[in-house]
Amino acid sequence: MSDAAAAHDHGHDDHHGAPAGWRRWVYSTNHKDIGTLYLVAAMVSVLIGGVFSFMIRLELQSPGLQYIEDLQFYNVLVTAHGFVMVFFFVMPALIGGFGNWFIPLMIGAPDMAFPRMNNISFWLLVVGLLLLMTSALVAGGAGTGWTVYPPLSNATFHSGAAVDFAILSLHVAGASSILGAINFITTIMNMRAPGMTYHRMPLFIWAMLVTALLLLLALPVLAGALTMLLTDRNFGTTFFEASGGGDPIFWQHLFWFFGHPEVYIMIVPAFGVISHVVSTFSRKPVFGYLGMAYAMAAIGFIGFIVWAHHMFTVGFNVETRAYFVLATMVIAVPTGVKIFSWLATMWGGSIEFRTPMLYAMGFIFLFVVGGVTGITLANAGVDIAFHDTYFVIAHFHYVLSIAAAFGILSGFFYWFPKMCGKMYNEGLGKIQFWLMFIGVNILFFPQHFSGMAGMPRRIPDYPEAYAGWNFVSSIGAYISFAASLLFFYIVIQTLRSGEKAPANPWGEGATTLEWQVPSPAPFHTHDQTPDMRPQPAE
Amino acid sequence: MSAGRQIPRRRRGGNRATALSLWVFVAGMVGLAFAAEPLYRTFCQITGFGGTTRTADAAPRGMADKLITVQFDANVNIQLPWRFRPVQSNVKLKPGQEALVFYEATNLSDKPVVGTAVFNVAPFKAGPYFNKIQCFCFTEQVLKPGESVVMPVTFFVDPDMAADANTADVSTITLSYTFYAADDQSKAARIQADRGAPSAASDSKS
Ligand code: HEM
Ligand SMILES: [Cu+2]
Numbered sequence: 001m002s003d004a005a006a007a008h009d010h011g012h013d014d015h016h017g018a019p020a021g022w023r024r025w026v027y028s029t030n031h032k033d034i035g036t037l038y039l040v041a042a043m044v045s046v047l048i049g050g051v052f053s054f055m056i057r058l059e060l061q062s063p064g065l066q067y068i069e070d071l072q073f074y075n076v077l078v079t080a081h082g083f084v085m086v087f088f089f090v091m092p093a094l095i096g097g098f099g100n101w102f103i104p105l106m107i108g109a110p111d112m113a114f115p116r117m118n119n120i121s122f123w124l125l126v127v128g129l130l131l132l133m134t135s136a137l138v139a140g141g142a143g144t145g146w147t148v149y150p151p152l153s154n155a156t157f158h159s160g161a162a163v164d165f166a167i168l169s170l171h172v173a174g175a176s177s178i179l180g181a182i183n184f185i186t187t188i189m190n191m192r193a194p195g196m197t198y199h200r201m202p203l204f205i206w207a208m209l210v211t212a213l214l215l216l217l218a219l220p221v222l223a224g225a226l227t228m229l230l231t232d233r234n235f236g237t238t239f240f241e242a243s244g245g246g247d248p249i250f251w252q253h254l255f256w257f258f259g260h261p262e263v264y265i266m267i268v269p270a271f272g273v274i275s276h277v278v279s280t281f282s283r284k285p286v287f288g289y290l291g292m293a294y295a296m297a298a299i300g301f302i303g304f305i306v307w308a309h310h311m312f313t314v315g316f317n318v319e320t321r322a323y324f325v326l327a328t329m330v331i332a333v334p335t336g337v338k339i340f341s342w343l344a345t346m347w348g349g350s351i352e353f354r355t356p357m358l359y360a361m362g363f364i365f366l367f368v369v370g371g372v373t374g375i376t377l378a379n380a381g382v383d384i385a386f387h388d389t390y391f392v393i394a395h396f397h398y399v400l401s402i403a404a405a406f407g408i409l410s411g412f413f414y415w416f417p418k419m420c421g422k423m424y425n426e427g428l429g430k431i432q433f434w435l436m437f438i439g440v441n442i443l444f445f446p447q448h449f450s451g452m453a454g455m456p457r458r459i460p461d462y463p464e465a466y467a468g469w470n471f472v473s474s475i476g477a478y479i480s481f482a483a484s485l486l487f488f489y490i491v492i493q494t495l496r497s498g499e500k501a502p503a504n505p506w507g508e509g510a511t512t513l514e515w516q517v518p519s520p521a522p523f524h525t526h527d528q529t530p531d532m533r534p535q536p537a538e
Numbered sequence: 539m540s541a542g543r544q545i546p547r548r549r550r551g552g553n554r555a556t557a558l559s560l561w562v563f564v565a566g567m568v569g570l571a572f573a574a575e576p577l578y579r580t581f582c583q584i585t586g587f588g589g590t591t592r593t594a595d596a597a598p599r600g601m602a603d604k605l606i607t608v609q610f611d612a613n614v615n616i617q618l619p620w621r622f623r624p625v626q627s628n629v630k631l632k633p634g635q636e637a638l639v640f641y642e643a644t645n646l647s648d649k650p651v652v653g654t655a656v657f658n659v660a661p662f663k664a665g666p667y668f669n670k671i672q673c674f675c676f677t678e679q680v681l682k683p684g685e686s687v688v689m690p691v692t693f694f695v696d697p698d699m700a701a702d703a704n705t706a707d708v709s710t711i712t713l714s715y716t717f718y719a720a721d722d723q724s725k726a727a728r729i730q731a732d733r734g735a736p737s738a739a740s741d742s743k744s
Contacts (some may be wrong), residue, residue, distance in 0.1 A: 007646045107680035113553040178564055186556040220564050224571025243716040245656050254571060316705055367658050524556060 023304025025306035026212030028122075029115035031100045032521060036419070037122050038096030042089050042408075043488070045129065049084035052077050052483060057443075059460050063467050074460040075143025076162075080136050082146030083166070085419075085533035086266065087173045087402065088129050093408045094269035095177070095215075096122065099184055101206050103420060105514040105521060108193030108530040113186040121180040128173035132270035142166040145458060147255060148229065150240040150248045155233045164233060167226045173220045174226075181219075188212075189443025193526075195533030199293075202512045203286060206293045207272025210300045211265050217304065218261040224253035231442050249314050256307035264303045268296055268366075268402060271338060274360045277410050278342050280509040288341045295334035295341075302331050312380040313387050321380040328378040336484075338362060355429030359410030362437050363403050370398030372447065388458075391451025394444050401438045409436070409487070416491075421520030422498030430488050436440045436483035443476030495508055541545045598698045601634030607710045608695070612641060615718035619647035620681065622717050625688065633667070634685040634697035641674065642688050643717065645681035654678050655715045664711045665700035675715060 028034055036435045056077055061070045068074045100118065104111055112118050135142050139160020144153040153163050190207050192201065201209075228239040229251065238244025240251045279286045286292055308316065316324075342364055351357065373395040376385050386392060419425050446469035455466045462470065504515040517525045543592040608631065610624035645651055645677045655675040668678075674689035681687065693713075699705045 114557065182557050182564075184562045185560055186553050190552045215563055216560060217567060220567035221571040222576075223573075224568050228572075228575070238718075242656065243613060244718050245654075246580070250575070252580065254574065315660075317663045369660055 002020070011053070014476055016370050019458055021488035027119065029111075031104050031111045031115070031118065031366050032419075032525060033099070034118050034122050035534065036098070037090045037102030038100060038125070039194075039412075039419075041122075041129070042077050042093035043126060043491075045084050045088035045092065046484070049089055049159065050481065052081035054477065054481055056081065060462075060470050061474035062471065063462055063464055065461055067327050068460055071460060072140050072143050073427045075145070076136055076141030076456070076457050077311060079142055079145055080132065082350065083132055083169070084129075086146060087131070087170065088125070088261070090266045090400070090408070090533060091177065092125060094126065094266065094404070094411075095184075095211060096180060098179070098204075098273065098411050098415065099211075101521075102206060102415065103184060103187055103192075103208055104460055105189065105517065106205055106526060107191060107196060108212050108526050108532065110188060110526050110529075111296065112183050113191060117183055119178050121176045121183065124172050124176035124179070128169045128176060131165050131169035131172060135162045135169060138162050138165060146225075146492050147259070149255075150229065150232070150252075153229060153350070154232075154241065164230065164392050167230050170226055170400050171223060174223050178219050180214040184208055184212040185216070193530045193532045199290065200532070201293075202272075203275040203289070203292055203296075204272035204512075206268075207268050207270075207275075207296055210296045211268045214261045214265050214300050214303065217266065220256045220264075221254055222258035225258070230252075234253075240340055244444060247520045249311075252311050252314065253307070256310045257345055260308065261300070261303045261306045263396070263400065264299055266404050267407070270363065270404050271438030273407050273411035273414070274342065275345075275362050276512065277356045277360040277414050278345050279511075280414070280506050281352045281354060281360070282346045283352075283509040284345055284349045284509070285511075287344035287347075288337070288339065292336050292341050295337040298334040302327065302334070306331065309380075309383070312383045320527075322398045325378055329375060332375055333372065339368060339371075352507075352509075353430075355424070355426060355433055355520060356414035358430060358433040358437075359413065360435065363406040366398050366440075367403040367405060370395055370400075370403055373398065385454075386451060389451040390447040390455045390457055390458055393457050394447035394451055397444045402444065406436075409433075414506075415514075416494065416523055417501035417510050418496075418514055418519050420495055421500070421501055421518075422494050423505060424490050424494040424498060428486070428493070432483055432486045432490060435486060436480060437482050439476050439481075441476070443473055443480055444477075446470075446472045465467070487502050549629050552654055567691055576622050601724055603632065604700050604709075605630055605632055606695065606708065608637070608693075609710060609712045610639065610641070611712055612715035613714065614715040615716060618651065618653055618719045619655060619741055620651070623717070631695070633695040633699050636671070636692060636694045638690060638692050640688050640690055640698070641715065643681065644678065644686040645683060648679060648683045649728040650682050652678050652720040652723050652726045653681050653717045654720045655717045657713065657715045660712045660714065661708060664695075664699065664708050666704060667696040667702075668711065669696060678720050678722075678725070680719075680729065682729060698719065 025033065025037060028037065034492070055067070056074075059066055059074065068077075103109075138343075142148075142153075142158065142165070144158060144163060145331065148163070148166070151157055188201075188205055228237070231237040232239050232241060232246070238246040240246050240248045242248065275286050275292060303454070306324060306328045308320070309328045312321060312324070342360075373391065377392065377395055379388055413424060413429055427514040444505045450466050450469045453466060455462055501519040503518050504510050505519070506515070513526075513530060514521065516530075551596070571742055591675060607628050609628040610626065612622045612624050614620050614622045621644040625642055629637055631637050641654070657673075659665050659676050669692045670691060672690060672692040674691065679687065691713075695711065699708065
């Protein structure tokens with residue numbers, strides 16, 4: 001973090017600068033500093049979550065129990081890995097990090113609408129992370145899985161305070177996101193430069209608007225459900241307790257009503273990033289701009305009416321299953337619109353294969369693979385067999401932990417020169433991409449096979465029959481881990497000795513407003529509101 | 539970006555109004571999450587979703603020509619000091635035929651307790667066709683210390699079940715009850731007061 005701070009210091013030269021020392025960061029109300037804080041928090045979290053997954057893969061490398069004797073500990077690892085990656089890595093990086101940095105820059109606003117609320121959002125996130133770590137350390141930890149299904153998560157099966165801490169952690173992280181979402185929506189609605197109508201906003205802004213709306217719709221439902229679980233655990237209510245008039249399945253409805261939109265909350269910002277990167281490095285405006293914008297809106301909307309595809313095994317009647325199969329498959333339509341528009345943008349463009357573009361193309365490929373397995377799982381009949389197997393793990397890691405993470409990496413390499421004012425080493429960037437791309441595919445592709453062969457998720461031991469692919473998978477994990485370390489090396493090396501970046505290092509393809517301010521972006525930008533109204537014909 | 543043109547000023551106070559309406563929206567969503575609880579319950583009762591059974595006040599008309607087995611299951615919440623079991627483990631009957639069966643409950647504690655029962659059937663899809671005419675689960679049960687009661691259930695399976703393509707394959711239905719301590723223990727408190735001893739209401743409530 002001190003490196004990031006040092007890199008920043010050249011930035012704020014004009015009129016009133018930033019407060020010095022730790023105060024600058026703790027009391028920060030500057031959207032760029034808060035964005036940086038979010039990115040740093042995300043990087044810390046991805047290391048923590050990464051170490052958890054490393055331990056999981058180490059144990060799964062061969063059959064039998066090698067390193068982890070305490071099975072509850074394994075459950076805690078799996079749970080903490082999920083929580084940390086979802087709530088403290090992907091969301092802070094894409095939403096808090098890139099959103100804070102680039103919403104004001106791209107729409108021509110001087111800062112977010114509510115700078116102090118922005119500060120609270122960030123520090124709530126840190127509190128959430130600390131609560132989550134506490135949860136792992138008390139009373140044997142929370143071994144519920146990130147889905148926290150009762151009865152496993154109730155007071156009978158997790159009697160200690162661990163689950164209560166996990167619930168509080170999610171409450172706090174959720175409050176942080178709600179504050180952030182309100183800030184984003186207000187900023188986007190009211191503070192765009194004159195002439196930047198909704199239909200002329202950059203696609204990243206569209207993506208953040210859709211994401212923020214999804215957060216506002218989904219997170220309160222999670223908060224409600226978590227509160228019910230908390231009172232079930234501590235105050236004798238029976239919302240999810242069958243022997244008291246409640247129903248554990250009700251939890252699943254509430255959780256997935258939040259949970260499915262949540263997966264789109266994590267991918268829609270990446271859609272926005274990828275659109276900019278693809279257009280920049282193809283030197284063409286994005287193909288079908290309006291289609292792209294409304295496809296995101298449609299994906300967001302449909303995301304709220306498909307939740308029960310996570311629950312095909314709970315015993316719905318056939319009509320209910322048919323509905324959820326159909327509704328789920330409909331999502332493939334706007335998703336397809338996006339994929340084809342990206343391809344059409346590249347088609348005939350003069351493509352430059354810089355690191356961000358490699359990551360964008362990697363994103364498209366991985367997202368298609370994950371989308372196809374998603375459609376496979378959307379078939380209720382197939383899902384009865386595949387539910388809770390490694391096939392599901394492979395599916396959501398393709399779309400989430402590698403496609404969404406590729407979105408983050410693509411955006412990071414794309415915007416890093418703007419954020420720190422220095423260029424990363426292109427050769428190292430490309431090596432890092434290929435190492436990562438090969439690693440994650442070796443890691444996750446075999447999990448399709450283990451899953452189809454019936455290997456259950458969340459279990460540390462397995463029969464000999466699954467040994468081969470699990471070994472391959474673990475090798476992939478080590479390669480990906482090495483690639484992550486190389487990424488951190490590149491970040492540090494750039495901050496220390498990167499060459500000075502020009503205002504626009506990417507050439508004519510980069511057309512959005514952030515490329516018109518110097519690199520690194522000064523502490524205050526757009527004090528003079530840019531005029532985006534169409535030029536009158538003279 | 540022509541420098542000469544006047545830049546229109548932004549509305550002032552607009553941000554506050556926007557944020558306020560967004561807050562109202564968030565509060566509304568939290569409200570909806572809690573409203574989902576009674577809605578979910580009602581939805582299950584109306585549609586027979588999740589194996590929720592039906593209530594009927596008259597015997598069915600007609601009978602299907604297929605023998606099915608109805609099994610009986612009984613559970614007690616750990617906080618309720620009762621023994622609870624079905625008197626018969628199963629009956630065989632034809633859809634449309636009315637059946638009378640019994641469950642037996644015993645209060646093992648030394649205090650009067652009010653219990654209520656929840657119930658459903660498995661497979662869930664049989665729920666809409668499972669009709670109860672009379673059932674102890676419709677009302678609360680008060681048991682004095684050591685008291686035992688035998689409680690009747692009158693039910694029938696709708697003959698339409700055999701005609702529905704969805705449920706034609708059902709040959710066994712399990713009816714399950716779970717007894718738990720009722721929220722309202724005032725009846726037990728009154729009995730206790732008559733006997734001149736301290737009430738059990740406070741500690742039998744979870
Ligand atoms: C074409 C679009 C998609 C379809 C049709 C689809 C379908 C499904 C289905 C049916 C499941 C349930 C599998 C099971 O538990 O048995 C599932 C699980 C999951 N999907 Fe997708 N999905 C799609 C896209 C995505 C995206 C874009 C993300 C995230 C970025 C995502 C993240 C997840 C996650 C995290 C789970 C597992 C949740 C859990 O059980 O822990 N999916 N998906
Ligand atoms: Cu889903």
